[in-house]
Amino acid sequence: LSAVLYAATLVTALGCGLIAGVFFAFSSFVMPALKRLSTEGGIAAMQSINILAVTPAFMTTLFGTAATCLGLIAWAAFSWGEQPTPLVLVGGALYLVGTIGVTIACNVPLNNRLATLHPQGLDSAGRWEEYVTKWTAWNHVRVAAALAAAALLTIALHVG
Amino acid sequence: MSQIPIEATSHKPPRPPALGSAVRALTLAVATLTTGLVAGVFYAYAISVNLGLAEQPDAGYVAAMQAINERIQNPVFFLVFFGAVLSLFAALAAHSPRPRSGGFWLVMLACSLYIGGGFLLTVFVNVPLNEQLARVGACLLHGGRGTR
Numbered sequence: 001l002s003a004v005l006y007a008a009t010l011v012t013a014l015g016c017g018l019i020a021g022v023f024f025a026f027s028s029f030v031m032p033a034l035k036r037l038s039t040e041g042g043i044a045a046m047q048s049i050n051i052l053a054v055t056p057a058f059m060t061t062l063f064g065t066a067a068t069c070l071g072l073i074a075w076a077a078f079s080w081g082e083q084p085t086p087l088v089l090v091g092g093a094l095y096l097v098g099t100i101g102v103t104i105a106c107n108v109p110l111n112n113r114l115a116t117l118h119p120q121g122l123d124s125a126g127r128w129e130e131y132v133t134k135w136t137a138w139n140h141v142r143v144a145a146a147l148a149a150a151a152l153l154t155i156a157l158h159v160g
Numbered sequence: 161m162s163q164i165p166i167e168a169t170s171h172k173p174p175r176p177p178a179l180g181s182a183v184r185a186l187t188l189a190v191a192t193l194t195t196g197l198v199a200g201v202f203y204a205y206a207i208s209v210n211l212g213l214a215e216q217p218d219a220g221y222v223a224a225m226q227a228i229n230e231r232i233q234n235p236v237f238f239l240v241f242f243g244a245v246l247s248l249f250a251a252l253a254a255h256s257p258r259p260r261s262g263g264f265w266l267v268m269l270a271c272s273l274y275i276g277g278g279f280l281l282t283v284f285v286n287v288p289l290n291e292q293l294a295r296v297g298a299c300l301l302h303g304g305r306g307t308r
Contacts, residue, residue, distance in 0.1 A: 017193060021200015022207070028237045030209060033227035045224045049212030058207040147193065154192055158185055 001084065001160035005075060008068055009088060009160070013153035015065030016095050020146035022058075023099075027143050031136045039128050040119040046131075047119075050111045066100045069093075069149075084156035091152030098145020106138040180257070187251035188267070194244035195274050201237075202278070222296050229290040245279055 001009065030049075034042040069092035076089040114131050117124055209228070213221050248271045255264040 014196065017196025018200045018203055021197040021202075022204040023200075024197050024240070025201040025204035025209070028201075029228055029231040029234060030204070032234075033231040034224065036227045036231070037223055041220050041223055044220060045213060045216055048215040049208050052211035052215065053208035055207050055211070061203075061207075147197070150196060151189065151193055154189055158189075 001157070005072075006157065006160070008072060008075075009084075009153055009157055012065060012068040012072055012092070012095075013150050013157065015061055015068065016091070016099075016146045016150035016153060018061055019065060019095075019099060020143055020150055022061075023139050023142045023146065027136060027139050031132055031139070035132050039125045042132075043114070043117060043119040043124060043128050047115060047117075050115065062100070062103075066096060069095050072153075084160040087152045087156035087159070091149040091156065094145045094152070095149035099142045099149070102138050102141050102145070107135060107142070110135045110138075180254070184251070184254045184263070187247055187254045191244065191247040191251045191267075191270070194240050194247055195270070195278070197240050198244050198274075198278060201240075222293065225290075226294055226296075229294065241279075244274060248274055 034045055037045065072088050073092040073096075076085040076092070079085055110131055114128075117127055117131075121127075213224050216224065248267070251267050252264075252271055255261065255267050258264055
């Protein structure tokens, strides 16, 4: 790996690891904790978490890592045959599909529906439970994809 | 005289270098991934969980944070949080036969950063704060029903 590619792979591996950890927090204890609260308390807490998570720092980490993944995939496609290209390609694709793709296709639509839910509404308990179950299941996928991407890119740094 | 060390070492079969290198790589990879995960967990508080809960009324904040502090004590999180310490020590041990190498010093630096700034800070600052919060009477608050 050239110096630039090494740096890009390193930054991407760190980004994937950090994002894996963010979603791991939700899978491991944040969602189980919110599930234990009253329906109103849980809905209100998750609604404001979703609104306030859209910070420049987090968006840069989440989508900046996606951008460097795209760059790495482009490099791997044009340099096929060099040593760590398969690792870089699979790692970058895992993050883009399993983390960014799942976020856009599954978690964000669920969040949008939750945003319209009134915490004291009549059917709020059932809809909250459905939200937590589905959101957490897709979140497990995001953790697995980002962690696997971080692992593959770390191995690519080692063998490249 | 110069033959003595050669004879002394020639009795031992040379250790296969591939094994040491594989152990170094493996321990380092596990340490990298676990410390990365823990960094992300703390980052999650900084960029979303704390910001979101701070917007809640006091009762809601206390109930949610108490539930989080209780639920974080689960086997998977502990595996990662303590596993990071263990794998860092394992990586340090694996690199210790080459104490003058750059790799050894970087692993040493990583150990002190994670154990000092991540692990001990949590144990001596954040956990006591969580224990203080746990004593805030849940019955006085009406945000949750779970803290029993």
